[in-house]
Amino acid sequence: MTDKSANSMWGGRFAMSPAEIMQEINASIGFDKQLAPQDIRGSKAHAQMLAEAGIITKSDAREIVKGLDQIAAEIAAGTFEFSRELEDVHMNVESRLKTIVGAAAGRLHTARSRNDQVATDFRLYVRDAIDGIDAALEGVQQALAEKAEKHAATVMPGFTHLQPAQPVTFGHHLLAYVEMIARDRGRFADARKRLNESPLGSAALAGTSFPIDRKKTAEALGFDRPMANSLDGVSDRDFALETLAAATITAVHFSRLAEEIVIWMTPQFGFVTLSDRFTTGSSIMPQKRNPDAAELARAKAGRVAASFQGLVMVMKGLPLAYSKDMQEDKEATFDAFANLRLIIAAMAGMIGDLEPNAEAMRAAAGRGYSTATDLADWLVKELKLPFRDAHHVTGTIVKLAEKKGVDLDQLTLSEMQSVEPKITKPVFSVLSVENSVKSRTSYGGTSPQNVLKMARQWLRRLEKGRGKD
Secondary structure (H helix, E strand, O other): OOOOOOOHHHHHHOOOOOOHHHHHHHOOHHHHHHHHHHHHHHHHHHHHHHHHOOOOOHHHHHHHHHHHHHHHHHHHHOOOOOOHHHOOHHHHHHHHHHHHHHHHHHHOOOOOOHHHHHHHHHHHHHHHHHHHHHHHHHHHHHHHHHHHHHOOOOEEEEEEOOEEEEEEEHHHHHHHHHHHHHHHHHHHHHHHHHHOEEOOOOOOOOOOOOOOOHHHHHHHOOOOEEOOOHHHHHHOOHHHHHHHHHHHHHHHHHHHHHHHHHHHHOOOOOOEEOOHHHOEOOOOOOOOOEOHHHHHHHHHHHHHHHHHHHHHHHHOOOOOOOOHHHHHHHHHHHHHHHHHHHHHHHHHHHHHHOEEOHHHHHHHHOOOOOOHHHHHHHHHHHHOOOHHHHHHHHHHHHHHHHHHOOOHHHOOHHHHHOOOOOOOHHHHHHOOHHHHHHHOOOOOOOOHHHHHHHHHHHHHHHHHHHHHO
16 A cells, blocks of 8 residues: 655655655755745746747747746745655645646656756856856955055054064055955956856756757756756766865965064064954953954855865765765865855955054064065175175174164164175165165065055956956
């Protein structure tokens, strides 16, 4: 005797309903309902193609599309009821469609499987997410470039090993992140280009015997072309992995900036301040101003990286074609994109909000003998010493200054001449941090004129990019 509670969507093969724990582990509607807009777009394109190919009637296709539009409106209004018993977003939409249009709904799944359906939905979702992330990243570049233009000549210490190295400008430091984000946007663009092929029509794994037009559905959904292999069409998740890899690198870049903001805000540095809008207080220490937004952005980068690693582990041992393991691709991806969007928004807000303490930066730039390289370069250019000899002379002079407890420009000429007799008074012209940064005129260098020029180039480039939209 057949169990009347058997799940009808699996057809006549199953006589009993699934165990409760099976339903619990199998259901994905709790998260894949986010794919509903993409699922409806894919279904509309599929229905219209089926009608044009003569596989279903045009009347049925019109009813299906009309019903799908009603479902989309219900979802947008928040009145659509998703059922856990129907397992996933595809069956929820199809079930509601049947209620609305009747028997015609059963014809929608002709020449299609949930395997190619979800692969299509997921690609559409990732593509949409890339477009949104790219726009947000462009906004951060704009904020950074504007602040770099304003602070093209604001001197700060440049670090290696978090030790004072050479003076740079605050604008130069900010433009480094503009360049990094440009590469991030490039990676997302590359991922988008590769993912923009349509799996729809691959069916379960082998294609279909119906005379479908896969180019038609690909074009309707904005894909460049159909995927060329049906096995690959349903089993590939490279597009998600590649996008998550790009998201991970992006999150790491923002985490590095967040870490710098945390360091810069400490009293020991005192380089920048953030307003009350991006800081919090302490429940016990009234003096505290904590950079929690930066700290949380830094931490959420770990969430993004974990999502990438998690999906790598899901995919690493799967044979072709589709396996239910691949249901685990969505939660990680949804979580990564949500957290990356939050990171970007928080960092954009902080960049606009933070104010540099130019005086503290300038003072720190002069500590740690940061113009020692300028001294060595002067010895090479003016005295024609080999650089290695100049390096040795400079190191000896630094040691002398350190012993006397003074900066390089506070040494007397005779004290420097005790190390290298040929040194002349003009040496003092290169020992100030302002002259140091002004001298770095090589392409990509930190001289204020370079920084101002590059900041304005970026602002023009960003404006031109928006014009293309």
